Each structure stands twice: as C-alpha cells, then as structure tokens.
Amino acid sequence: MHDVFADDGPVQLFIHDDDETPLEFVQDLLRTVFGKSKQEAIASAALIEAKGAIPCGPYPAPVARALFNSAKWLIRSNGQPLMITTESADASRPCDLCEAPKAVSEIFLSGTTASLCCDCLLAARRSSEELPGDAFKFAATALDWHFAGMPRNQILTRSRQFPGHMRADVQIAIDRQLAKPIHFFGIHEQYRYETLDFAALMKAGRYAPAIAPPQYHDVDIGEAEPVKCLVNGLWLCSSDELRYAVLLTFHREYNYESSLRIELMVPAGAAGNAFVQRTFAELETAVDVARSYRGKILSLEVGPNYRGRARGVAVHRLPTVDRDEVILPERTLRLLDGNLLDFVGSRDLLRKLGQSTRKGILLYGPPGTGKTHTIRYLATNLPGHTTLIITAEQVGLLDAYMSLARLLQPAMVVIEDVDLIARSREDMGGPCEESLLNKLLNEMDGLKEDCDILFVLTTNRPEELESALAGRPGRIDQAIEVPLPDTVGRDKLIRLYGKGLPLEPSVIDEAVQRTAGVSAAFIKELMRRIAQTSIVRDGGETVTAADIDDALNEMLFDGGRLNVKLLGGAQGMSAS
Template sequence: MPGYRFVDLDVALAEIQDRGGPAQLLGIGGGEQRNHHSLGELLEMGGRFGQFPIGAVDYASVATGPATTREAVSFGLRLFTYAGGPVVVLQRAAAARYGAPNGRMEILCPAAGGAAALIAEVRELMVRRSVLRGQVLTLGGSDFEPGIGGITFQQRPELAPDDIVLPDGLLDRLHRHVAGVARHRDRLRAAGQHLKRGLLLYGPPGTGKTHTVRYLLGALPELTVVLLSGPSIQFVTDAARMARALQPALVVLEDCDLVAENRDFGSGGQPLLFEVLEALDGLSDDADVAFLLTTNRVEVLEPALAQRPGRVDLAVEVPLPDQRARRLLLLRYARQLTLSPTVIDEVATRIEGMTASFIKELVRRAVLIAAEADRDTTDGDLTTATDEMLDEAHGITRSLLGGADAFDEQ
C-alpha cells in the first residue's frame, strides 16, 4: 500500500483488534534479519531455532493532521479473535532498504475465508476511518510541514464572508455549486442527475481567486480537499483517486492554464493536459467530487476542458474591483487604522482599474511611510502612498500587482 495509507491500516487493525475480546500486541526481536523474512518464516525459525524471540513492539510517530500525530505500529504482531477464531497479523511499515517500499500486513488464520473477510473489512475501515478524511492536503510532500507518504497536511483557512469582496451573489453561487450538490446528493441521484462537477474561477491576477478558494475551504469543513498548484499538478490522477475514495471531496487546480492551454497554440499539446482531462472524465457521475480550477487566462484554455459538461459546469469571473469593491477593500485592509471616509473615497476613485493585491500593498505602503516617521498612519500617508503607487516610475510594480494599464504608454 502507498506510504500515506499505512497509518489508516494501523487505525483499522487497532479498531478490529479492540472489539474482538482478549488481544495481545507483541514485538519480534532478531535485529535487521527479521526484515528479510515473511510471517511464516519468522514463526518457524523463531520456534525452531529461537532466532526471532518475542521483543518490544516497534512504533513510528506519524502525522495525522496539521498538529496531530499517532504512534503507529511499524513492526509488531497483533493476536486477536476474528470471526470466532484466532488470528495473527504481522503489521510492518515500509522499509525501502530491505526491499519493501510499501507498508503491509500478513495474516495467519485457520478458519476458511477468515483472512479474506478480514482483509475486506480492513480495506473498508481504512477508507471510512482514514486520517485524510476531512483534511486539506497537498501532494508532493514537504520536509518542513507535517505529512505522510508524500502528502502534506495544511491548516484549514478560517475566513468570514465579510473577508471576501466580490460582486453580489457570486459567493452564494459558488457555495451552492460545491456544497449544495453534496447536501442534496440523494435527491439529485433520485432524479438521475450527476454529482461530479467542475467549477472555473477566472480573472486577472490579483483579483482574489485564491482568496475565494481559501474562503470555500474554511466554509466547507466536511469536504476532503486536495490542493494542486505548480509542479504538484502532475499528481492530478492520484488526487482524483483519493477524492473518489474520500468523498465528498474537492480537488483544487490553481493556475490550470499552465497545463491546459488550447492545443492550437502549440505543437502536439501537453501530456499533463491529458492527465487532467482523464482525471475529470474518470470519475463516475455519482461521485461526490468537485474540481475547482483557477486561471488568469481563460481565453487560452483548452476548449475540451472548458466546454464540456462534467468537466466545467460553472464558470465564474472574478473581475477587477469596481468603485464599491475598492472602497470595501481599502476599509478591510485599513480596519486597524484611523482614516477619514473622505480620503478613502478619494483614493478608491483614483485607483480605478487596480486589483485587490494592489490595494493591499497600497495600505501597507501607507503604514510603512508612517512607521519611518515614527507616528501613527494618517490620511496624508495614504495619499502619499497612492501618489507613489500611481507614479509612472512604478509601472513595473503596478503590472506585478495587477495594474490594468502599466504598459499602455510603452
């Protein structure tokens, strides 16, 4: 089994063992040699030659969330009763240097069909009790964050609706399309409607697409979420497989235009694009899985990705903020400052065509100007920061932060 499934195996076996009456958990001695032998060989050689005596159980501390761990059995014997008879299970973690790249269990059971029944129940419990269920995950692994077997656990964001400044009704549409389908899955199935769905968020850089995704992750704690961006998009097939097992689930592909450009623009298309399409098509219609894609360049998206039901059912533009949105964004980022409504309105008018990222930097710049003068931020600091940010000398900065006309005069 993959490395990230081993802790689920530990959870499943512990649950079955605990409910089966009297049980024991034993370790096996014998040093490194034990890693080269099967359960049958260990028992035979231990009984005949005393080479593998009873010893301490080996454990490994395994992440089960962003801030939680579990002491999982990495090498040990579980002795318990199952289906009315005795069972011995050897549970061992992956040991690549001994030729065992994956964790596994080995079973001895005298009852006919007992081992097969145990395996089937373990598999079912590994899905139902999975430590990945309800988590926010990224694939690819990290040396600095908690994770297991190439999967990293992320803290689920906590954003209030007031933290999101979007056109009226847009957030409700997204929430209904992701969560509403999950909530009413039985009615939809009864009516012969598919559950899998695709959403596309598009708009200029810096308008708040990622921020909107973060809100949805926090607002839908019942969903298992797999985040893919940059190089990790190569794991889209694995993400779809995990989402299907852990549904209801959401797979997020950020900046999907990097792999899903229209094939007419290049020669031969991108192999990764085909993986994305296959992942979307490979899910059955009744899979409670949503794909959420974001892009800055909707005009170059592959039509096969964007124009087929079941791939993308809802496309929503996250536009440049209008006057009302710019004012709300200024108030949001400056909520800890004392600024007059008049100046807020004036600046909101002056920065027409700018993005949320630009506005966030604008307020930060005003605070920095005041900090250098060793005083609180004033209306004048916000005005000065606006002058600087809008100055032609900062055209490059405006383009990077989302200015609409940074190169118009070049």
C-alpha cells in the same frame, strides 16, 4: 561431594539459563542428547529462558549418568558456558494431566506449577498466553511457541497492502481490531531496504529478527494530537480455538512510496482461509470508517526524487474565511453560491431526480484578484467536504489524488493555475503537458454520475484553455470570472485590509479613487505600506492623504514597470 549416580534411586538433570549460550545450541542439546522433538526443544528452551532452569527426568541413575556425560561433552566441545546440575529424585511422578508414570518436567501453567510429560507439555504449550511476553528474545521463538505442535507446512500466510499515505487510518483500524492480543512485540529490522515478512521472522540463527521495543512515528492528521503509527509489529492472537499471528510492516521500493503491508499467519485449511477472508474484510471496513483526513484540507507531499507515487499527506490548517471577507461583485457571489454551496445542499434531491451530483467549475481572472482566497472560503465553508489542493506541478499525481477523492468524498478537488498544464510542448520545453490536461478532463468525465466530487480549476489565462475545453464539452459546468475589484469592491477591500488603521472617510474615498484598475492583492499591499508610513510618522495614530501618495509612489514609480506588474497595479495609474 555426594555422587547422586552411585545411588540406586532416580536422578533429575537441571539445565540452567546463563544469558550467554545461544538459544539454538540449547535447542540442539535438548534434541540430540535428551531426544526431544523440535517443537518440544523449542518449548523447553523457552522455559529455561523464562524460569532460569528446567528439570529433565527423573531417569534411572545409569541413564542419567550417560545423558549427563553426553551433555557435558557437547557443551565443552562447542565452548559454551551452559551449566547442567544433578539432583536425586525419590521416584517417577505421574503426569498431572494424563497420569501416566512418565518422566515429567515442571512448568508454570494457569497460575500454578504443573508436572507434565513430554506429550502433555507440547499440548499445554499451545496456550502461549501462559508464558510472559518478556520470555521471548527472537520472533522465531515466539512464533514456534505460538504454533507449537503444528508443522510449518501446515501454516500459511496471506497479505494485503495499503498506500503509505493511509497509514494513520490503517493504524486506527489495527488498534481497534487487535485490542486484546495474547502477545504484542516490536521487531528489530536489521536491513531496512528489505521487506520484513513472516518467512524472514521464522529464520533462526545469528541474524534472526529480534524482539525489540515497538517503534512509532507521529503522523499529523490535522488534530490536536498526531496518530502514533507503528513502524512494524507482531501480534500473537487466538479466535475460537484458531491460532493466528499478524505482522505489520512496510513494503519498500527504492524512490517510491512505501506500502503498508499487513500479513496474516493462520493454520492451513478451510477454517484458516475463512478466517483470513473475514479478517481482511473487517480490516478494510475499519480503514474505510477511520478516514482520518475526512473533511480536511490536504495535499500530497513530494520529495526531490519523486517518481509519481505519494510519500505522505500534508494537512493544511487554514483559518475560516467568512463570507463578508470575500470581496467580489454580487453577480460573482451569486454564481459561487448557486453552483457550489447551494448545489451541495441540493445533492440528495438531485440524486433522487436522477441528476448528476458531480460538478466542474472554472475560476478565471487576472492575477491577484482573489481566486485563491475564494478557494479558501469554499474549503472552509463546504460542510463535511475534504479539499484536495493540486498545484500544476503535481498533476502527474492525479491518479493518487483521485483515489483519495473517491475514498474521502464528498470532496472538492482544486487544480490551481490549470493553464500551466495546457500549453504545448514547444512552449513548455518539456513533456507534453497537453496530455496532462486531457488526463484531467478524462478523470472528470470518467467519474460516476452520483459521485460527490467537485472540481474547481483556476487560471489567469483562460484563453489558453478555451480550445481544449470547447473540444470536451460537459467537463466544466460553469465558468466564473473573478474580476478586478470595482468601486464598491475597492472600498470594501480598503476597509478590510485597513481595519486596524484610523481611516477617515475622506482618506478611504481618495484611496478608492486612486486605485481604479488594481487587483485585490495590490490594495492589500497598499494598506500595509500606508500603515508603515503612519507608524514612522506618529506610531500609527493617524493616516493622511500624504501617506497614500508615499505608498503609491513607492509601488508604482520607484520600482519601475516590472514592480507595477508584480504587485497587480494598473498601467497608467498616477501618483497624484
């Protein structure tokens, strides 16, 4: 084998990639043996991964021999398989950029191969887009390459956090703002209980965060397709000659909602600071504009270990309830129209006249009379309104609900069975729910006069609210009774819930007479049982008065008094 060191001519050394030698060892070799700076070593090691090998030199033969022997000794003593080869070089070539007769290395730049000296190599590496993304294996390498030539103490990071239940809106905003990055990477998160940040990404060594395929969660926003939300991601970007990086991840806290965290890495100084302020302002505007849940019917999800912060948003897909499906007395319908539908339509004029545009409504009446059905009618017919449905058990989440209401207004906030939070501590045997009712009333009173938020409270026991509401006038603008159906209402309900049955007028009349004092829920169940009886007899071809007798006997007598109460029947009803 020819000894290239025996010739008088210059010699080039080639360092080859073997996919086994740690990147940190290669960087250390380049620094300790070949005298490269830290940034130069990082750039050169990345090139080795990208191209399979890079040349070092050319050097005079004696220098090349000394470097080769030192490198081989370091490789053997550390038990690494890294390979270094030698090749004769005719003469030192000038740098393609500065034209100085220095030792050069070849790199791929702007679609062609260039021979650059160490100084120009470092400058060229500031254009990290020239390196294919799959050349990077670790986040630290990608960041060092992206900010090459800039000391770490001249780089700073700033962050913003968003509630976890806003992740769909944040994802939509991020996708719009970072549509054309230089590079985008997913990041492998080894320890899910720790918050991943840029400080962690800059770590090298055995536990360095690795670049990985991006991971997404599908988040339902009530549309045909869910929003594909990123678990964590790293963007390398540039703007007006300013290099920056963006990290999306989660701030985790045991038993609490994970906050969505956006962190920016920029050069220190006035330009970087101005860029951060502008970028976060644009991001927050984009999040506000996204509003994936606007105009939908929502509630906050809770888990068994819930501690008072939202874990996510559930979207309720409720069928539209038409007005003719709301069987209520005419006076009740007029109150609903005037205080809700007409009120919403007049908001702009009310605001111009200096009047408040917030509203509080109390729907009260016996169980099963249609309060929930009425809420569904309002929720599916109020134009452009977001409906937030809060059960009594979720009143502790009122702060989160109110934040959503303010963000997504115009909104309707529904608190069902509000009497359950108005009872005394002795009655409930737990924390003082009376304070929760006061908190609710304070939230209603604390809203700005021009906010577009409707409160609709429902209760089966209005007497338990009277003292609290009377002592805080102005929170409820209108109480609306949802009574037991009258004769006309029962006729409409029987026809509505029996619309698929062959009902003769005489049968309808008898059913109306026999159901005086019952709830709408009772009539709905009655019609189902009549249908069952008819199916057993002749496949649902006919309905007779006897079918009514059979259904009423089963509902009123066979099950006892408790069954009558559970079904919403009236005491004293007869079967015949």
